[in-house]
Amino acid sequence: GAVVSQHPSRVICKSGTSVKIECRSLDFQATTMFWYRQFPKQSLMLMATSNEGSKATYEQGVEKDKFLINHASLTLSTLTVTSAHPEDSSFYICSAPDLGTQYFGPGTRLLVL
């Protein structure tokens, strides 16, 4: 099946700093990618839909100025958590569809101290 990579897999940062997470589709092109957040023992919560060449679509309650999304190419979407705070600590996962199936990246564990 298709492969989606994510980088970094783990990041620890100080409160107030910004963190960039990359999501790449390795063997297919994705005009759309999805960004999720998952807190411990909870389901995945869709944050936003990343659209290649246009603005991302954010879900209700997700601050677009805090979670900056850039989908500059057909294989890369980035999520930047700006001015991170401890409550932003979570597991961030991206996904990209290929032929009707969603493929997920391995996720990024963010810990904000």
Next chain:
Amino acid sequence: GQQVMQIPQYQHVQEGEDFTTYCNSSTTLSNIQWYKQRPGGHPVFLIQLVKSGEVKKQKRLTFQFGEAKKNSSLHITATQTTDVGTYFCVLYPNAGNNRKLIWGLGTSLAVNP
């Protein structure tokens, strides 16, 4: 909007016992997908069900779509420790390749060896 309810939330079984998780919707579903997420991992696609009354099998896993297309189940026969993880049913509501998924809350399965 459409919502998917999944039960039970947690299930603890002895290795060799069977396990079933159920997914229910108040509205008719176009189709439903099942994903498995291992502890610390990312969701992995298992199967998609489209037709009313559809039954699909993958080794010890049996997936069923209700006749009314409002519910679905995943049954694991003779669980093994490798079955540990959280099983999500996911609604794939719209046509086209770039679709947002609606996630159930998941059933976490623990298997005692």
